[in-house]
Amino acid sequence: MDEPTIELIETSFQALAPRGDELVAAFYDTLFAQHPAVRPMFSDDITAQRGALLGALVVTVNNLRKPDVLLPTLRELGARHAGYGVQAAHYDVVRDTLLSVMAELAGDLWSADLAAAWTSALDVVGATMLEGAAQG
Numbered sequence: 001m002d003e004p005t006i007e008l009i010e011t012s013f014q015a016l017a018p019r020g021d022e023l024v025a026a027f028y029d030t031l032f033a034q035h036p037a038v039r040p041m042f043s044d045d046i047t048a049q050r051g052a053l054l055g056a057l058v059v060t061v062n063n064l065r066k067p068d069v070l071l072p073t074l075r076e077l078g079a080r081h082a083g084y085g086v087q088a089a090h091y092d093v094v095r096d097t098l099l100s101v102m103a104e105l106a107g108d109l110w111s112a113d114l115a116a117a118w119t120s121a122l123d124v125v126g127a128t129m130l131e132g133a134a135q136g
């Protein structure tokens, strides 16, 4: 990820983070409404799951400039996801759902540049998690 992309991610996440609970709640509502097939992969009560996702997003954004910290963390997360039954195609679904929920929440602050920056960041996250899944 280049410097302008990292800056866009950091500043936009600072703006969104105070509404992080709302973000992840809307994320799972949208994910399960649009992709009901993935619902059974998760616990009935996803309260803890919302916090786990938000925490992982915070750790990711906070470590974009420290790949030596971020990449192994994401590989380990990805290896655990293989155990949850997560497949490569699911990462595209999660990326697109996150993008649409962030765009909705950000409102007028959203832009094509932000969409492109978050797409590339979430693609790196997904690819790195899949690397970890392949390594076991």
Ligand code: HEM
Binding pocket: 038, 041, 042, 043, 049, 052, 053, 056, 057, 077, 080, 081, 084, 086, 087, 090, 091, 092, 094, 122, 125, 126
């Ligand atoms: C942006 C990429 C993703 C991030 C940052 C993320 C983050 C997390 C975190 C932090 C956990 C808590 C458990 C752990 O740390 O191992 C978790 C669990 C889980 N994630 Fe993800 N995840 C991502 C992508 C996905 C995708 C693509 C799926 C597939 C639909 C998925 C499905 C699950 C499931 C099924 C669980 C376990 C839920 C349970 O135990 O009830 N995740 N995820």
